[in-house]
Amino acid sequence: MRQPPLRLVRVLLALYPRAFRRAYAADMTRLFAERHAEAVRDGRPWRFTLRALANLAATGIAERWQGGRPTMTGFARDIRYALRLLRRQPSFALFVILTLGVGIGASTAIFSVVNTVLLRPLPYDDADRLVRVWGRFDPESGFDFPQFPLSNPEFLEYQAHTRALEAIGAFANSAVTVGGDAASDPERVRAAAFTAAMFDALHVAPAPGRPFSAEEMQPGGPDVAVLSHGYWQTRFGGDASVLGRKVSINGRPTEVVGVMPEGFGYPSLETRLWTPLRIDPADPGGRSSHGVHAIARLADGASFESARAELAVLMEDWKVRFPDVHTGHYLFLQPLLEDVAGTVRPTLLTLLGATGLVLLIVCANVASLVLARGEGRTREIAIRGALGSDRWRLVRLSLAESVVLAAAGGTLGLALAYGGIRALVAIDPASIPRSVEIGIDPAMTIFAAGAAALAAALFGLAPALRGARADLHQRNPGAQVLRRRGAGGATHPHQRKRRFRSLDDDCRHRRGRAHGRTRRDRAGVVLLSAVAASAYPRQHRAEPGGVRARGR
Amino acid sequence: MGMTDDPRALLPLPPHDLHVLLALLESPRHAYGLSQTVGDADGPGGAVRLEIGSLYRVLARLTAKGVIEDFDPPPDAEGHEARRRYYRITAFGRRVAAAEAVRLDFVLRQARRHRLLPSKGGR
Numbered sequence: 001m002r003q004p005p006l007r008l009v010r011v012l013l014a015l016y017p018r019a020f021r022r023a024y025a026a027d028m029t030r031l032f033a034e035r036h037a038e039a040v041r042d043g044r045p046w047r048f049t050l051r052a053l054a055n056l057a058a059t060g061i062a063e064r065w066q067g068g069r070p071t072m073t074g075f076a077r078d079i080r081y082a083l084r085l086l087r088r089q090p091s092f093a094l095f096v097i098l099t100l101g102v103g104i105g106a107s108t109a110i111f112s113v114v115n116t117v118l119l120r121p122l123p124y125d126d127a128d129r130l131v132r133v134w135g136r137f138d139p140e141s142g143f144d145f146p147q148f149p150l151s152n153p154e155f156l157e158y159q160a161h162t163r164a165l166e167a168i169g170a171f172a173n174s175a176v177t178v179g180g181d182a183a184s185d186p187e188r189v190r191a192a193a194f195t196a197a198m199f200d201a202l203h204v205a206p207a208p209g210r211p212f213s214a215e216e217m218q219p220g221g222p223d224v225a226v227l228s229h230g231y232w233q234t235r236f237g238g239d240a241s242v243l244g245r246k247v248s249i250n251g252r253p254t255e256v257v258g259v260m261p262e263g264f265g266y267p268s269l270e271t272r273l274w275t276p277l278r279i280d281p282a283d284p285g286g287r288s289s290h291g292v293h294a295i296a297r298l299a300d301g302a303s304f305e306s307a308r309a310e311l312a313v314l315m316e317d318w319k320v321r322f323p324d325v326h327t328g329h330y331l332f333l334q335p336l337l338e339d340v341a342g343t344v345r346p347t348l349l350t351l352l353g354a355t356g357l358v359l360l361i362v363c364a365n366v367a368s369l370v371l372a373r374g375e376g377r378t379r380e381i382a383i384r385g386a387l388g389s390d391r392w393r394l395v396r397l398s399l400a401e402s403v404v405l406a407a408a409g410g411t412l413g414l415a416l417a418y419g420g421i422r423a424l425v426a427i428d429p430a431s432i433p434r435s436v437e438i439g440i441d442p443a444m445t446i447f448a449a450g451a452a453a454l455a456a457a458l459f460g461l462a463p464a465l466r467g468a469r470a471d472l473h474q475r476n477p478g479a480q481v482l483r484r485r486g487a488g489g490a491t492h493p494h495q496r497k498r499r500f501r502s503l504d505d506d507c508r509h510r511r512g513r514a515h516g517r518t519r520r521d522r523a524g525v526v527l528l529s530a531v532a533a534s535a536y537p538r539q540h541r542a543e544p545g546g547v548r549a550r551g552r
Numbered sequence: 553m554g555m556t557d558d559p560r561a562l563l564p565l566p567p568h569d570l571h572v573l574l575a576l577l578e579s580p581r582h583a584y585g586l587s588q589t590v591g592d593a594d595g596p597g598g599a600v601r602l603e604i605g606s607l608y609r610v611l612a613r614l615t616a617k618g619v620i621e622d623f624d625p626p627p628d629a630e631g632h633e634a635r636r637r638y639y640r641i642t643a644f645g646r647r648v649a650a651a652e653a654v655r656l657d658f659v660l661r662q663a664r665r666h667r668l669l670p671s672k673g674g675r
Binding site for chain 2: 020023024027028030031032034035051052055056057058059060062063
């Protein structure tokens with residue numbers, strides 16, 4: 001806890017309304033860091049952090065729900081009461097919060113991965129206009145490859161034929177040796193060869209520097225390379241003078257002409273540099289020599305469907321012209337996002353479903369716990385009814401408890417999800433595409449909050465409604481309880497009077513404590529007081545969470 | 553923005569709001585200074601715990617009602633200080649604080665009458 005958890009602070013700030021955030025979020029984050037440093041000096045950083053984070057969550061929700069109005073209205077008072085009750089039963093509270101935390105944490109973590117990998121657009125302009133071109137070999141061709149690279153002639157012909165695609169670029173993966181001359185040690189890095197159209201299709205350009213020129217794309221052109229931002233930083237110290245300098249790549253002096261923007265990494269985030277991919281139209285190589293990959297951007301006015309239809313026509317043509325190659329072998333298009341996320345998609349969706357089920361089971365378990373505990377509180381609730389609480393108030397009281405538990409569980413879940421994702425990415429970043437993009441973000445907070453709210457509704461509503469039935473009607477078990485306990489109560493007028501005087505004191509004690517043996521004995525007293533109170537002006541009667549109607 | 557020119561419309565002031573106003577009556581402050589003053593046992597707040605989220609809700613609320621206003625740091629502020637936003641009480645804010653003081657005075661007189669407090673001048 002030496003470092004302030006500023007990312008968690010920022011995530012919690014997402015709870016506040018946008019305008020509030022815009023005005024104060026930066027200041028609040030800074031103040032948090034300063035106060036945290038103080039707390040570290042005083043040797044109590046955990047205490048400070050937990051308190052401040054809980055306060056941020058609570059005030060964020062309050063600000064969003066009730067705007068600038070001060071808190072401590074009815075529901076806030078119920079919440080305080082619920083907190084006090086739960087403090088009296090720490091093991092129950094802890095168990096429920098841990099259970100909820102694990103359930104919400106697991107589903108939030110998986111949601112975050114699903115959101116980043118499957119739902120969020122790729123980090124390119126109009127990324128949904130990008131498509132991947134693949135070759136396929138159906139079994140009738142004698143092979144069975146659902147995805148296969150293209151041959152140069154296939155690529156060139158498709159490029160010349162298409163109207164639905166505005167830029168179609170080819171690339172090939174490679175690995176190169178950088179350095180190894182007198183000036184530096186050799187290093188083997190992942191690289192890719194790009195045609196110039198790759199930059200056009202992805203709508204990215206090196207900065208600083210420039211993409212490959214037309215001359216550099218010519219067969220036999222000069223040796224040039226573009227570096228990734230990360231590689232520029234680590235190998236060349238972010239030195240801008242590297243532009244125009246010759247670096248030894250595969251033993252050939254190669255001029256560095258550009259650096260890609262930070263975060264760019266295609267085909268892989270581990271690609272360190274790009275060289276020109278030169279395809280000679282005069283000598284493209286064999287039609288069955290498949291070595292290049294292709295991506296493209298849909299032209300204005302073209303849709304994925306129209307591009308696919310156009311390609312189908314071309315494939316019919318190829319089948320006729322090159323029957324020995326294009327029998328059971330053809331090209332097809334796939335949205336780029338599907339291609340990137342493709343292999344993990346079913347796994348992730350299964351996991352998401354599974355964690356959703358786990359969350360439901362967690363809710364069911366917690367609901368039964370809360371219900372079982374509610375049985376023990378029948379009397380308390382009946383007393384509240386006797387003292388003049390209306391049903392809605394009782395429902396609210398019970399809901400307040402669920403809200404407190406769910407909020408605590410949700411916060412814990414968010415923390416677990418955050419830790420889990422970091423661990424997942426740290427252990428094996430390559431196992432999930434786009435893993436470095438996965439992080440804690442507002443969508444994740446909103447999901448955790450939503451999961452917590454859903455949980456609160458699921459496990460809170462049943463006990464709340466059950467509690468609401470405990471009114472003073474004859475057939476009601478709560479009322480029976482009251483009558484049973486009250487039977488031996490005080491009858492002498494003096495006693496009654498004295499006990500009536502102690503009504504307020506008694507209630508104040510009672511609401512502070514859980515129902516226990518000693519409380520049962522007081523129930524009779526309270527009932528009598530309640531009977532007396534029915535002759536008392538209504539505003540003086542007790543209500544749950546605040547014994548007297550207070551004039552705040 | 554919920555502006556009103558009757559200070560009594562804002563009464564009673566929630567405790568945190570009052571403590572922030574008291575601290576600002578002493579001198580203009582930034583949020584960090586406020587959180588220290590209000591949390592300081594010897595300060596005008598008498599050690600009220602004011603967490604960050606609550607503090608900024610109070611600041612936002614009082615600003616929206618024209619009770620306080622923020623301003624750029626003084627030109628001689630350096631480093632950290634120069635980037636902070638400062639808050640001061642407005643003329644309307646003084647009237648609100650005064651109205652609250654009158655109200656509290658009434659409350660205290662009631663308390664004395666019920667012997668919750670010793671009478672003035674006597675022990």
